[in-house]
Amino acid sequence: MALVFEHDVNVRWRDSDALGHVNNAVYLTYLEEARDAFYLRTMGDPIYVIVRLEIDFRAEVRYADRTVRVEIAVERLGTTSLTTSETLRTAAGEIAAEARVVTVRWDPDSRAAVPFSDEQRAGLTEYAQ
Amino acid sequence: MALVFEHDVNVRWRDSDALGHVNNAVYLTYLEEARDAFYLRTMGDPIYVIVRLEIDFRAEVRYADRTVRVEIAVERLGTTSLTTSETLRTAAGEIAAEARVVTVRWDPDSRAAVPFSDEQRAGLTEYAQ
Amino acid sequence: MALVFEHDVNVRWRDSDALGHVNNAVYLTYLEEARDAFYLRTMGDPIYVIVRLEIDFRAEVRYADRTVRVEIAVERLGTTSLTTSETLRTAAGEIAAEARVVTVRWDPDSRAAVPFSDEQRAGLTEYAQ
Amino acid sequence: MALVFEHDVNVRWRDSDALGHVNNAVYLTYLEEARDAFYLRTMGDPIYVIVRLEIDFRAEVRYADRTVRVEIAVERLGTTSLTTSETLRTAAGEIAAEARVVTVRWDPDSRAAVPFSDEQRAGLTEYAQ
Numbered sequence: 001m002a003l004v005f006e007h008d009v010n011v012r013w014r015d016s017d018a019l020g021h022v023n024n025a026v027y028l029t030y031l032e033e034a035r036d037a038f039y040l041r042t043m044g045d046p047i048y049v050i051v052r053l054e055i056d057f058r059a060e061v062r063y064a065d066r067t068v069r070v071e072i073a074v075e076r077l078g079t080t081s082l083t084t085s086e087t088l089r090t091a092a093g094e095i096a097a098e099a100r101v102v103t104v105r106w107d108p109d110s111r112a113a114v115p116f117s118d119e120q121r122a123g124l125t126e127y128a129q
Numbered sequence: 130m131a132l133v134f135e136h137d138v139n140v141r142w143r144d145s146d147a148l149g150h151v152n153n154a155v156y157l158t159y160l161e162e163a164r165d166a167f168y169l170r171t172m173g174d175p176i177y178v179i180v181r182l183e184i185d186f187r188a189e190v191r192y193a194d195r196t197v198r199v200e201i202a203v204e205r206l207g208t209t210s211l212t213t214s215e216t217l218r219t220a221a222g223e224i225a226a227e228a229r230v231v232t233v234r235w236d237p238d239s240r241a242a243v244p245f246s247d248e249q250r251a252g253l254t255e256y257a258q
Numbered sequence: 259m260a261l262v263f264e265h266d267v268n269v270r271w272r273d274s275d276a277l278g279h280v281n282n283a284v285y286l287t288y289l290e291e292a293r294d295a296f297y298l299r300t301m302g303d304p305i306y307v308i309v310r311l312e313i314d315f316r317a318e319v320r321y322a323d324r325t326v327r328v329e330i331a332v333e334r335l336g337t338t339s340l341t342t343s344e345t346l347r348t349a350a351g352e353i354a355a356e357a358r359v360v361t362v363r364w365d366p367d368s369r370a371a372v373p374f375s376d377e378q379r380a381g382l383t384e385y386a387q
Numbered sequence: 388m389a390l391v392f393e394h395d396v397n398v399r400w401r402d403s404d405a406l407g408h409v410n411n412a413v414y415l416t417y418l419e420e421a422r423d424a425f426y427l428r429t430m431g432d433p434i435y436v437i438v439r440l441e442i443d444f445r446a447e448v449r450y451a452d453r454t455v456r457v458e459i460a461v462e463r464l465g466t467t468s469l470t471t472s473e474t475l476r477t478a479a480g481e482i483a484a485e486a487r488v489v490t491v492r493w494d495p496d497s498r499a500a501v502p503f504s505d506e507q508r509a510g511l512t513e514y515a516q
Binding site for chain 2: 024025028049051055056
Binding site: 009010012013014029032033036046 | 267268270271272287290291294304
């Protein structure tokens, strides 16, 4: 049975903008925090680059939420690329955003994409939908 | 002939992360700066909410760029919603990101979507692709 | 015996800049997160404005710290103003920064300073050095 | 006669918080943008670390300001350290903040303070108050 990775992120006062809710760009920071933790768990380090991101904004997040939760599942696993399905939930459990994110495993020295190892593929497959 | 709206954004030192390039979430801030200016130009104020965003990351932006340019065109104009095609370029003119963004014209008092006026529709249509 | 208020803040990847450490402006965000929690605890809401801040930067914070701790004590309690002594510590307990911050209790409706109530003064006094 | 270095910074929508004004931590980002430009002008690169900062917040900055101005003067020039007096002004010219900032010229390879060269000292002295 497929696992879903869950990670909580604390909402900061600084995350809100003058409309009184968390700014849209900060949603990507919340997702990034959770994705870094997911990479760390399944691959030992959070070194990747994002190549594509789609996000549907469903509900506001507010400072009063204090904590939001991100759920991550693996949608597609390529040789060097990973497509994740990422859901952001408010403190009440409501869906605030749904995203699909394509990342590529990265070698910072050669500045090039690198294939996932067999062990990493096994770890990621546990979260395949 | 269709117009393309152009807006320059200054890159700040704070925009970069520990990989030495501008963080992915900040790309949305660059787009937002330009989109706010576009709304201001065509509608008189930048009051809207984002409902969907797709972005392809094509190239890094660095502090040394100092300024990036955003180009905005209208892809689809609905009753209350607007789909824009947004291109982010580095100082050298290279495409750093391409985005499609769906926004909805917003009434902050009723917290609901509102239709564009005829005058606003005329202004937006000048930028239709 | 005087209490010291303690509050932990999670370090985000986004907090670092191109020098690979947490950017100086983010130190103020860490202090703000803790101060908001302190105001909430002692006054029921975090509504205040900052009028003065002094900060000595002692050590770097890095993403690898994952969590930093802020300690807050009351240095001086005026009619409408509060001077706090705020210490930021790395995950290893090292002092990353020491700050003295003067805030003023604020009424957002009248946009003016307001005196602390007797009950608020009693709560704040428990943290007096 | 002493020069004052001036640098304009564009205000972004993202700079504001839920109180509808620019967040206090962002004031440090505005000062940093100007200080980086000042270091670049007088020393050829903006490589330094901040060791101490004092700031008095005098007035709000709002998104409607669109641009703020930072003025920088040299208050004290040491062997490896520089004390600057930094003033942030709203679009209307009102003082939003006054800061005194101590920075140290930094060698990122040895991770240690390095003395200013004679040429750098000459350049900085032009801005001495």
